[in-house]
Amino acid sequence: MPWVHVPRIFKLAFPVLTWNIQGDRKVLYLTFDDGPTPVITSEVLSVLREHNALATFFCIGRNAERNPDIYQQIISAGHATGNHTYSHLKGWYTQNREYYNDIQLAAGFVPSALFRPAYGLITPRQAMHLRKQFRIIMWDVMSYDFHPRVTREKCLENVILYAKSGSIIVFHDSAKASEKTLYALPRVLSHFASLGFTFETIPVPKYQFGTGTSELLSSGAGDKTG
Numbered sequence: 169m170p171w172v173h174v175p176r177i178f179k180l181a182f183p184v185l186t187w188n189i190q191g192d193r194k195v196l197y198l199t200f201d202d203g204p205t206p207v208i209t210s211e212v213l214s215v216l217r218e219h220n221a222l223a224t225f226f227c228i229g230r231n232a233e234r235n236p237d238i239y240q241q242i243i244s245a246g247h248a249t250g251n252h253t254y255s256h257l258k259g260w261y262t263q264n265r266e267y268y269n270d271i272q273l274a275a276g277f278v279p280s281a282l283f284r285p286a287y288g289l290i291t292p293r294q295a296m297h298l299r300k301q302f303r304i305i306m307w308d309v310m311s312y313d314f315h316p317r318v319t320r321e322k323c324l325e326n327v328i329l330y331a332k333s334g335s336i337i338v339f340h341d342s343a344k345a346s347e348k349t350l351y352a353l354p355r356v357l358s359h360f361a362s363l364g365f366t367f368e369t370i371p372v373p374k375y376q377f378g379t380g381t382s383e384l385l386s387s388g389a390g391d392k393t394g
Contacts, residue, residue: 182292184299186370188308188334194365196335198223198356199307200349201252201284203341204231204238211350212341213245219357221367223247225341226284226305229254229274239277248369250282250305251275259290267294281373303373307336313348314340320351327356336370 189197198216203209204227216223225242227249232239242249254274259267271283283302285294295304309330312318318326331337337356339349357367 182295182306184295185290185304185306186336187306188336189370190334194333194363195368196331196333196337196360196365197370198337198339198353198367199226199250199284199305199370200224200339200341201226202228202231202256202345204235204242205341205343205346206235206238208343208346208349209235209238209341210241211346212339212353213241213247215350215354215357216247216367217245219354219361219367221357222369223367224250224282224305224370226250226252226282227274227278228252228256228286229270229277232274232277236277246369248280248282248372249278250280250284250370251278251302252284253286256286258287259285259294261289264294264297268297271298282370303370305336305370307338309335309337311337311339311348311352313345313352314342318348320348323348324352324355327352328359331356331360333365 189195198221200212200223203225209225225247227239229251239249251271251274254270257267257270262270281302282305283298284305288306290298290304298304309327311323311326313323327337339345339353341349
């Protein structure tokens with residue numbers, strides 16, 4: 169299993185990516201990938217509401233298209249959303265034109281200036297190109313709630329042991345992760361709240377993905393991956 173906590177050398181090697189949010193306050197940034205998903209997303213929202221916590225949801229475009237009411241629940245509750253591609257493509261293995269087109273399609277259902285590459289797989293060229301329109305959000309703590317060999321207790325432990333002020337933490341509001349997410353999430357919230365932490369949305373850049381879409385695709389869109 170890859171690292172739960174991203175080594176510092178990776179953060180230094182890819183400075184155009186956001187790995188954590190530096191600051192003086194005791195704040196954690198919970199994120200949820202791959203929704204919106206019937207049942208589990210609403211249950212996650214309920215847990216967050218009970219703990220007065222905010223989070224950022226990186227939504228797959230096709231899921232937002234299929235579940236617009238759930239997507240609106242996220243927005244209405246005061247949470248932030250981010251683009252997670254339309255089809256959950258792996259940037260490493262996708263030609264740039266196809267990748268950018270997929271992100272553009274997702275933007276029609278998830279209008280946001282935040283972007284997280286599916287699986288965290290994005291080439292340096294893609295990252296340099298997309299940063300013109302997005303703040304590209306990675307993470308420094310992965311719960312591994314999706315991993316079949318990780319127990320729900322280990323999922324909780326991963327976050328408790330490695331999260332610190334400014335950490336961006338990954339959970340998933342997907343069907344396969346639901347049991348572990350719903351076990352770990354309230355315990356993570358209670359633990360860190362008792363230590364004086366608050367939970368906020370990831371700050372969104374002032375620029376917004378919209379009018380620059382065609383420019384994004386035309387500039388360098390013919391390049392192959394790499």
